[in-house]
Amino acid sequence: MRDAPWNRYPDMHAEGVRSLLSRFLEWPADGIVVAPGSNFLVLALAMAARRVLDTSPSFAFYEGAARVTGTPYRAVRLGPDFGLPVDGLVREMDQGEAGVVFVASPHAPTGAVFPVPDVERVAEAARRRGWLLAIDEAYCQFSRTDLRPLARANPNVVVLRTFSKAFGLGGVRAGFLLAVPDVAAKVQAMLPPFDVPVHTAAVIETVLESPGRAEEVASGLATERDRVIAGLARHPTWRPHPSQANFFLVRTPDAEAAWRSLLARGILVRRQDHLPGLEGCLRVSVGTPRENDAFLAAAFEAGAEVGAGR
Numbered sequence: 486m487r488d489a490p491w492n493r494y495p496d497m498h499a500e501g502v503r504s505l506l507s508r509f510l511e512w513p514a515d516g517i518v519v520a521p522g523s524n525f526l527v528l529a530l531a532m533a534a535r536r537v538l539d540t541s542p543s544f545a546f547y548e549g550a551a552r553v554t555g556t557p558y559r560a561v562r563l564g565p566d567f568g569l570p571v572d573g574l575v576r577e578m579d580q581g582e583a584g585v586v587f588v589a590s591p592h593a594p595t596g597a598v599f600p601v602p603d604v605e606r607v608a609e610a611a612r613r614r615g616w617l618l619a620i621d622e623a624y625c626q627f628s629r630t631d632l633r634p635l636a637r638a639n640p641n642v643v644v645l646r647t648f649s650k651a652f653g654l655g656g657v658r659a660g661f662l663l664a665v666p667d668v669a670a671k672v673q674a675m676l677p678p679f680d681v682p683v684h685t686a687a688v689i690e691t692v693l694e695s696p697g698r699a700e701e702v703a704s705g706l707a708t709e710r711d712r713v714i715a716g717l718a719r720h721p722t723w724r725p726h727p728s729q730a731n732f733f734l735v736r737t738p739d740a741e742a743a744w745r746s747l748l749a750r751g752i753l754v755r756r757q758d759h760l761p762g763l764e765g766c767l768r769v770s771v772g773t774p775r776e777n778d779a780f781l782a783a784a785f786e787a788g789a790e791v792g793a794g795r
């Protein structure tokens with residue numbers, strides 16, 4: 486960073502980062518678009534599309550991006566056990582103009598990984614109908630899943646990834662999209678030039694000197710996640726949902742009471758009980774082993790308190 490030419494504009498399209506990503510991910514550099522966070526890529530896709538299709542519940546910014554770009558938005562409820570609602574999505578695709586459908590796998594906020602054949606069915610439906618399927622793999626290092634093969638096989642599929650999660654660089658703001666070159670060029674055209682700053686590029690280029698590090702970090706975190714979920718199995722009233730991400734949902738009898746009880750013990754989690762199908766649910770981010778132990782202790786105390794009528 487000291488050596489970076491701070492007085493100059495950066496590469497127009499983060500060429501240095503793209504060429505390293507190309508090598509690391511075995512993806513043609515002209516099929517990669519880098520942006521200051523994958524949120525910008527979501528925005529670019531929503532801006533370019535005539536319709537946005539989503540699952541419900543979902544990562545909130547798919548709807549947010551549709552709203553700020555004035556793009557008509559529809560969402561289809563997840564199936565039982567948070568499954569991908571393939572038939573519902575395909576039915577929606579058949580209603581009117583083509584657009585972009587967002588599918589996060591692992592899904593947020595459920596943490597579920599969708600079976601590949603289900604995602605493939607949506608991809609095939611998208612191809613036949615001229616839709617674009619954007620597979621958001623923000624959390625893929627925690628699940629050890631990789632849907633790049635779907636995007637290699639189908640030009641109507643793009644993959645979104647980010648440095649914010651497993652790479653632990655949320656503050657740096659960097660994400661990228663993998664697509665066929667033609668689609669990548671169209672997405673790039675929706676973004677302003679020079680949008681990846683010199684310092685962001687310098688950090689990412691340094692991190693990509695040891696790209697396997699994210700997998701190591703993610704693997705340790707996944708072990709912790711499984712330990713916390715297993716620890717909650719003995720809880721009298723709280724029921725964790727299985728997750729493959731770096732967070733999980735836990736269903737409680739009363740989300741507000743549970744949230745307050747945890748907060749009183751210094752633990753901040755996110756209420757999700759306003760979302761369809763997530764009644765009583767809290768979203769818990771997996772932390773360090775010490776933080777996770779503190780969460781477990783607080784969860785058992787909070788559960789006992791709520792159970793005793795507070």
Ligand SMILES: Cc1ncc(COP(=O)(O)O)c(C=O)c1O
Pocket residue numbers: 521522523524525544589593621623646647648649655658659660
């Ligand atoms: C599913 C999903 N996609 C994308 C993002 C945003 O990523 P970025 O920090 O790269 O903008 C998030 C962040 O919470 C997310 O949960």
